[in-house]
Amino acid sequence: MQQQIYLFWCVGKYVVEHSEQDYIVQKVSNYFSYRYGLSSTFSFGQIQKMRCFYLSFPKFMPILSYLSWNHYQQLIFIRDVDKKYFYFFISLFCFLLPSELESAISNQLYEQIKK
Numbered sequence: 001m002q003q004q005i006y007l008f009w010c011v012g013k014y015v016v017e018h019s020e021q022d023y024i025v026q027k028v029s030n031y032f033s034y035r036y037g038l039s040s041t042f043s044f045g046q047i048q049k050m051r052c053f054y055l056s057f058p059k060f061m062p063i064l065s066y067l068s069w070n071h072y073q074q075l076i077f078i079r080d081v082d083k084k085y086f087y088f089f090i091s092l093f094c095f096l097l098p099s100e101l102e103s104a105i106s107n108q109l110y111e112q113i114k115k
Helices: 002-017 024-036 044-056 062-066 069-075 081-093 098-106 109-114
Strands: none
Touching (some): 002 024, 002 044, 002 062, 024 044
16 A cells, blocks of 8 residues: 555656646546556546645655555545644544544534634
8 A cells, every 4th residue: 555655646746747738637647547457546537636645745754655545535625734634643643444534524523623
């Protein structure tokens, strides 16, 4: 799993760094799908999420590998940086499953604790 998270972060970084090129997300998606035959893993939507993952966590740290891609697919849509990192650390230190993270987000745990 550690290599997968790092790969997805690197793909996101590549897309961000080459975003001046037209259709870069589609080109990357097509390349990886052709090269590895994993069309759902490297779909256009997934490449977009990898881009958001990189933008959310612009410096790769080994600690990022402790959560699964399913965790990050929920975290990348949280716009508030403090809230995003709150849920990141809660997931990490409490060993939350992705479904438990989803529940914590939907029950607005951050807002309840912040009061």
